[in-house]
Amino acid sequence: xxxxxxxxVLIFAVVLTACGPKNTPAPAVDEPAPVEEPVVEEPAxxxxxxxxxxxxxxxxxxxxxxxxxSYYADGNEADVMQGLVDKFMAANxxxxxxxxxxxxxTIDEQLPIQVETGEGPDLARITNFGAFRxxxxxxxxxxxxxxxxxxxxxxxxxxxxxSEGDTTALSGFPDALTITGPYVNKTLFDQAGIEIPGxxxxxxxxxxxxxxxxxxxxxxxxxxxxxxxxxxxxxxMSMGATLIDENGNFTVDTPGFRAYAExxxxxxxxxxxxxxxxxxxxxxxxxxxxxxxxxLVMCMSGSWQINGLVNDVGDAFDWVVVPNPTGDxxxxxxxxxxxxxxxxxxxxxxxxxxxxEFLIQPENFSEFSANTLSLPAQKEVASNGVxxxxxxxxxxxxxxxxxNEVPKLQDQAxxxxxxxxxxxxxxxxxxxxxxxxxxxxxxxxxxxxxxxDIDDAIAEANQ
Amino acid sequence: xALATTIQRYLSKISEGIGQLFVxxxxxxxGSLQKLIGLxxxxxxxxxxxxxxxxxxxxxxxxxxxxxxxxxxxxxxPDQREWVGLANFKQLLTCxxxxxxxSCREDLFWRALxxxxxxxxxQVGLMVVVSLITALVLNRKIRxxxxxxxxxxxxxxxxxxxxxxxxxxxxxxxxLFNGILTSFGLDKIPFLVNAQWAQFWVIIISVWAFMGxxxxxxxxxxxxxxxxxxxxxxIDGADEWKSFWNVTLPLLMPQMVVVLVLALIRAVQIFDIxxxxxxxxxxxxxLYLVQYIYSKGFASPSKQFGLAAAASLIMAGILIVLTVIQxxxxxxxx
Numbered sequence: 001x002x003x004x005x006x007x008x009v010l011i012f013a014v015v016l017t018a019c020g021p022k023n024t025p026a027p028a029v030d031e032p033a034p035v036e037e038p039v040v041e042e043p044a045x046x047x048x049x050x051x052x053x054x055x056x057x058x059x060x061x062x063x064x065x066x067x068x069x070s071y072y073a074d075g076n077e078a079d080v081m082q083g084l085v086d087k088f089m090a091a092n093x094x095x096x097x098x099x100x101x102x103x104x105x106t107i108d109e110q111l112p113i114q115v116e117t118g119e120g121p122d123l124a125r126i127t128n129f130g131a132f133r134x135x136x137x138x139x140x141x142x143x144x145x146x147x148x149x150x151x152x153x154x155x156x157x158x159x160x161x162x163s164e165g166d167t168t169a170l171s172g173f174p175d176a177l178t179i180t181g182p183y184v185n186k187t188l189f190d191q192a193g194i195e196i197p198g199x200x201x202x203x204x205x206x207x208x209x210x211x212x213x214x215x216x217x218x219x220x221x222x223x224x225x226x227x228x229x230x231x232x233x234x235x236x237m238s239m240g241a242t243l244i245d246e247n248g249n250f251t252v253d254t255p256g257f258r259a260y261a262e263x264x265x266x267x268x269x270x271x272x273x274x275x276x277x278x279x280x281x282x283x284x285x286x287x288x289x290x291x292x293x294x295x296l297v298m299c300m301s302g303s304w305q306i307n308g309l310v311n312d313v314g315d316a317f318d319w320v321v322v323p324n325p326t327g328d329x330x331x332x333x334x335x336x337x338x339x340x341x342x343x344x345x346x347x348x349x350x351x352x353x354x355x356x357e358f359l360i361q362p363e364n365f366s367e368f369s370a371n372t373l374s375l376p377a378q379k380e381v382a383s384n385g386v387x388x389x390x391x392x393x394x395x396x397x398x399x400x401x402x403x404n405e406v407p408k409l410q411d412q413a414x415x416x417x418x419x420x421x422x423x424x425x426x427x428x429x430x431x432x433x434x435x436x437x438x439x440x441x442x443x444x445x446x447x448x449x450x451x452x453d454i455d456d457a458i459a460e461a462n463q
Numbered sequence: 464x465a466l467a468t469t470i471q472r473y474l475s476k477i478s479e480g481i482g483q484l485f486v487x488x489x490x491x492x493x494g495s496l497q498k499l500i501g502l503x504x505x506x507x508x509x510x511x512x513x514x515x516x517x518x519x520x521x522x523x524x525x526x527x528x529x530x531x532x533x534x535x536x537x538x539x540x541p542d543q544r545e546w547v548g549l550a551n552f553k554q555l556l557t558c559x560x561x562x563x564x565x566s567c568r569e570d571l572f573w574r575a576l577x578x579x580x581x582x583x584x585x586q587v588g589l590m591v592v593v594s595l596i597t598a599l600v601l602n603r604k605i606r607x608x609x610x611x612x613x614x615x616x617x618x619x620x621x622x623x624x625x626x627x628x629x630x631x632x633x634x635x636x637x638x639l640f641n642g643i644l645t646s647f648g649l650d651k652i653p654f655l656v657n658a659q660w661a662q663f664w665v666i667i668i669s670v671w672a673f674m675g676x677x678x679x680x681x682x683x684x685x686x687x688x689x690x691x692x693x694x695x696x697x698i699d700g701a702d703e704w705k706s707f708w709n710v711t712l713p714l715l716m717p718q719m720v721v722v723l724v725l726a727l728i729r730a731v732q733i734f735d736i737x738x739x740x741x742x743x744x745x746x747x748x749x750l751y752l753v754q755y756i757y758s759k760g761f762a763s764p765s766k767q768f769g770l771a772a773a774a775s776l777i778m779a780g781i782l783i784v785l786t787v788i789q790x791x792x793x794x795x796x797x
Contacts, residue, residue: 108764109761109762112766113539113761113766116538116539116540117539117540128764130764131764274636275636275653275656275745276635276636276655276656279655279656279744279745279746280655280656280741280742280744280745281738281741281742281743281744295637421764421765423764424763424764424765426764427762427763427764434744434745434746435746435747437746438658438744438745438746438748439746440574440746440747440748441565445565449570456765456767457763457764457765457767458765460535460536460537460765460766460767460769460770461536461537461765463535463536463537463545463547
């Protein structure tokens, strides 16, 4: 019996070792890979060598390649992007692109760690450029027309994706431009018999008018703003805040910043704002849900909400976008937006570049903007105009108002979102102002703590 | 019939044979191993798989945490992080007045610490009392006892996030609870945006969610108390109250200590329910230690791993102190 068992053990051992050779032929099968890898890798680290990139491409085309693309969506962007990716795959049968649709929180919190550990995807849709500095791939050596790529996107956004000291790298492109601005429930204004005020109205005037509308129509809330430093910044700048000084440093304690914080506090004290937006928790709470449900007269959010409003509000009520209110500092929204970027650890830089170049082609970029109702960041597409896919005049009007806001943007309102430490300001300011609104901190303490939070974050990052 | 019996017999023999084959197979391997390393070393062989899992997934990250606590920067890899000595601890523990978080360099840590302390005292106290009362009721011969035991245990099976979301929908400004109040012409209550209400509901919800587990432990303890002790107490003229104090409670004390220790550790570690329910708000009214650590280490855009690791070591220290106190009390009880 023992002999029989010994034979069984030997058979088992042979089977186990047999599993090994199954893997060992891999190098033989993949033999070209090690040869190709250096060819592909070299241009990424060295000065662009145009003659080498096509060689790498020719070899790579023969190999089936899978690209992982992490993607978050506010509305229907993932569906539209999937359509474009399918089109790309049909034209490039050797390349499979897997679009991993994830919540924004995953992009915000987990993706930086994945990328840092070399476990990230090949490309992703991101908003926080500072979190990925030095981790992005320079696509320039792999692009067929790097000049077209560079010429068609805003220089400050392309620069925000570069490592410190780098002035040439192209690591991605902004897929949409966003701008902050207020949404107003037009139906409520009509019911109240009050005319919607136009350009030049101050925040205090808007507060009074929306309060009148809410009282006249019996609606629960008059006015609110998303809980983030990003949406807070525009009104604060309009009230005279200088968030970023001439040296690029954050300087939060300014009269304009204080004035807007005090105004929001007065909304809470008067009970005219949905308190659950600012007082509940450490998260990005938007006032748009209260607006969509018809419980709020005015919600300060941004252009990316248009698609959601079209789908969720439908014809329940009429809504419009109004110009950003004005103040001592003028009238400004804050620019922003997401970008599709490639990561340096990608094993398939040539294919990533191919996909990027496909996505920025005018017909494809235009399709994305038209279907997602987003402001195009691609200059050629913007100059040709986008035939937005909507039959709603309100949407076209809203896009028009947001477009008209672009020339009014203050320099600091453009610089903010591409600042490497913008997100340290965004989240900390929301939390600290939240503490001020609950009475945990005085305004002086809020200013002091917020400045310290940002300084600490910058010091930590530079250690 | 005969065929079925025959098949059954064959199947039985086959399964017996396979079982024997396995026994012999492992006997051969472990027998050979024992000859090789000796009998005394064999227990370690059996413990090894579990030890490896514990070492890789618990012990190693724990040791790594020490490295993070004494280093700075936002780099994820320990070897790329700059040694800063006690700087992270100093930042956490620098206070003008330890009773006033606003006077501390890292005010949010102290707010979280005080909030956690308050939560632990009230939540654990309530948890033990409610679990005990529930166990006593469910131990009595009541109608549909099995049903009620299941009902009280059911929330334990729910994911903490689900629990938090259910209660959030009930308690938010336009939620079910306020809907009922307004339908009776009453004013809405700001359950989630008032600090005291938010703290109150966090305790109630966590007790509701976890009490089934502790009730089960106490119920098992109650059922192990011999009935003749109650009979003897009754003969001696003890009423139910006296029986409870002099028979039930002393004999239930080992289970009570277990419940206390487990509830205490779990309370200090509270995170998921509160994070989904209030996000730590309003302001920082329900910001607890684990959320503070999570925020600093992962949610913060600057990823302050060092500060988060130092805070987690302080929390581990608190847990160790609490456990030692529990052990001392337990020994004294014994």
